[in-house]
Amino acid sequence: MSLRPLFEWVHAFPSSIAMRESLYAFPVLLTLHLISLAMFAGLVVMMDLRLLGVAYRGTPFSEVQRRLFPWQMVGMVVTSIAGLLLFYMQPMRYFGKVLYWIKIALIVLAGVNALLFHFTTYRSIAKWDTAGPPLGAKVAGVLSLAMWAGIVSFGRLTAYDWWTYE
Amino acid sequence: MLPPDLLLPLFEWLDTLRIGDWISTSSYAAPLINVAHILALVVLFGSLLIVDVRLLGRGMTQQPVAKVARAARPWLIGALICMLLTGVPQVLSLPIREYYSPFFWMKMQLLLFTLIFTFTLRHKVTMADPARVGPVWGKVVGLVSIALWTWVAVEGRLIGLLS
Numbered sequence: 001m002s003l004r005p006l007f008e009w010v011h012a013f014p015s016s017i018a019m020r021e022s023l024y025a026f027p028v029l030l031t032l033h034l035i036s037l038a039m040f041a042g043l044v045v046m047m048d049l050r051l052l053g054v055a056y057r058g059t060p061f062s063e064v065q066r067r068l069f070p071w072q073m074v075g076m077v078v079t080s081i082a083g084l085l086l087f088y089m090q091p092m093r094y095f096g097k098v099l100y101w102i103k104i105a106l107i108v109l110a111g112v113n114a115l116l117f118h119f120t121t122y123r124s125i126a127k128w129d130t131a132g133p134p135l136g137a138k139v140a141g142v143l144s145l146a147m148w149a150g151i152v153s154f155g156r157l158t159a160y161d162w163w164t165y166e
Numbered sequence: 167m168l169p170p171d172l173l174l175p176l177f178e179w180l181d182t183l184r185i186g187d188w189i190s191t192s193s194y195a196a197p198l199i200n201v202a203h204i205l206a207l208v209v210l211f212g213s214l215l216i217v218d219v220r221l222l223g224r225g226m227t228q229q230p231v232a233k234v235a236r237a238a239r240p241w242l243i244g245a246l247i248c249m250l251l252t253g254v255p256q257v258l259s260l261p262i263r264e265y266y267s268p269f270f271w272m273k274m275q276l277l278l279f280t281l282i283f284t285f286t287l288r289h290k291v292t293m294a295d296p297a298r299v300g301p302v303w304g305k306v307v308g309l310v311s312i313a314l315w316t317w318v319a320v321e322g323r324l325i326g327l328l329s
Contacts, residue, residue, distance in 0.1 A: 027324065027327045027328060030323070030327065031320055031323045031324065031327070034204070034319070034323055035316055035319055035320065035323075037208075038204075038207050038208050038210075038211040038319065039211050039215055041208045041212070042208045042209060042210070042211035042212025042213070042214075042215060043212050043215055043216065044212075045208060045209055045212045046212040046213065046216050046238075046241070049241070055237060055238075055240075055241060056216075056234075056237045056238075057237075058229070058233060058237065059226060059228075059229050059233075059234075059237075063226060063228060063229075064226065067224075067225045067226045067227070068216065068219075068225065068226075071215065071219055071224075071225065148208075149205055152201075152204055152205060152208055153201045153204075153205065156197070156200060156201050156204055157197060157201065159197075160197055
């Protein structure tokens with residue numbers, strides 16, 4: 001079964017067509033998507049650097065995590081809405097783009113990584129909050145940094161027709 | 167915002183040097199340099215926001231502003247150096263296009279102003295005794311910092327999109 005008819009169906013929505021025909025929708029949404037992503041991912045990177053013990057060592061990890069979380073969520077909500085609208089206005093542009101689907105898979109994996117960390121390693125936070133983090137925490141931090149770097153890079157590279165099928 | 171005419175010979179000269187030819191003739195160099203530029207932007211925004219949010223009286227409020235700013239500083243400066251190292255080749259690869267882009271000139275003038283603001287006023291306010299700064303100035307500087315850097319990034323994105 002192919003998902004292609006579904007994408008073509010969305011592609012033909014009057015509102016999707018109207019957005020494609022607008023001169024402003026694409027540049028405005030893309031700029032909003034990038035700026036809010038930089039804010040969101042930037043604060044995730046700062047938190048991961050603390051988790052790895054290479055930055056903000058004078059602040060307990062739990063405080064960095066708790067205090068940055070609401071700001072990360074604001075950035076994530078804005079960049080996700082802008083991203084979904086970018087997809088909605090050009091579904092056929094992304095349908096055959098391998099790099100786009102790798103990016104989406106990495107977003108899912110980064111979410112799973114964050115949840116796994118939160119419900120396993122983070123439960124023993126009291127034991128390692130001010131001292132060095134355990135191996136599990138460091139692995140989660142490195143994975144998060146690598147996956148977000150991949151998400152940002154592959155997102156930018158969807159602008160080119162590399163690895164794109166009909 | 168149009169460029170001063172007297173800089174045109176400089177950009178024409180940069181064009182004749184063909185330093186950036188290896189970038190414009192390769193189909194991979196320009197995209198990959200731009201990806202590196204954006205990865206540095208992410209670190210830059212993180213290192214700015216963690217301090218600006220604290221200046222607004224939010225975020226890591228149990229830590230003094232100066233402590234957060236000092237910890238963020240190497241990441242801020244490192245990110246700025248990476249931005250420069252990945253930004254200059256992008257200008258050298260297409261000097262004439264950049265010269266005629268109003269967004270390029272807007273970005274450069276804003277960037278100059280924002281850098282001066284960041285390393286003078288913002289630096290002073292983050293390092294000063296909070297009792298002397300008072301409750302208002304920190305918030306003003308934090309908001310202005312977020313607004314200015316966002317504006318620089320918007321102009322930068324528009325160079326590629328609309329030039």
